[in-house]
Amino acid sequence: MAELLHNPEKLLKARVELLQTIGKDKQVKESDITRLPFLQAVVKETFRLHPVVPFLIPHRVEEDTDIDGLTVPKNAQVLVNAWAIGRDPNIWENPNSFVPERFLELDMDVKGQNFELIPFGAGRRICPGLPLATRMVHLMLASLIHSCDWKLEDGMTPENMNMEDRFGITLQKAQPLKAIPIRV
Numbered sequence: 001m002a003e004l005l006h007n008p009e010k011l012l013k014a015r016v017e018l019l020q021t022i023g024k025d026k027q028v029k030e031s032d033i034t035r036l037p038f039l040q041a042v043v044k045e046t047f048r049l050h051p052v053v054p055f056l057i058p059h060r061v062e063e064d065t066d067i068d069g070l071t072v073p074k075n076a077q078v079l080v081n082a083w084a085i086g087r088d089p090n091i092w093e094n095p096n097s098f099v100p101e102r103f104l105e106l107d108m109d110v111k112g113q114n115f116e117l118i119p120f121g122a123g124r125r126i127c128p129g130l131p132l133a134t135r136m137v138h139l140m141l142a143s144l145i146h147s148c149d150w151k152l153e154d155g156m157t158p159e160n161m162n163m164e165d166r167f168g169i170t171l172q173k174a175q176p177l178k179a180i181p182i183r184v
């Protein structure tokens, strides 16, 4: 929601997609999500810029492991910086910009097959809550956009919003978002 309010043209685009696909008077259902490619792109772009668990969960190496000539010794604790991977300029064009459209042309998802985008981790310890979480995130975001229009609190504009992240086990907005719903 913060990125959408920071980029109102993307919010409008997501809203138009919802209105054209679902209509004004029906509620969004889980089964509608596959018909909402722009909404899916918005969620991927948000996971890229603001991964919920920025360093994943710490892993311990079971045996000396060679990666591209670098030896990671047995018992080392490994943190995977998903936040930095999501903003790596060698991978992403305009890495710090919120451009959901980039995913419309990319065959890439968040299920651990594309190491450029791993908000749920990958491999045998990938998040087991992924199917539930992705359904709920899409459904909640779609419902918020579809049922209301949104504005920022007084004095706040898209340009002067603070979009910095605060790091911990989970990522938070450095300055919490205050958004005001407008019934439509």
Ligand code: HEM
Binding pocket: 051, 052, 053, 056, 057, 058, 118, 119, 120, 121, 122, 124, 125, 126, 127, 128, 129, 130, 132, 133, 134, 137
């Ligand atoms: C948007 C929501 C969520 C995100 C982004 C997320 C992300 C993650 C990440 C990054 C990991 C670590 C993976 C790794 O280190 O390779 C993880 C682990 C885990 N997640 Fe989630 N998660 C979410 C929701 C959920 C939900 C809804 C559940 C349960 C219903 C859940 C249960 C777990 C469990 C049990 C683990 C530990 C798995 C293991 O170590 O084998 N997560 N999650």
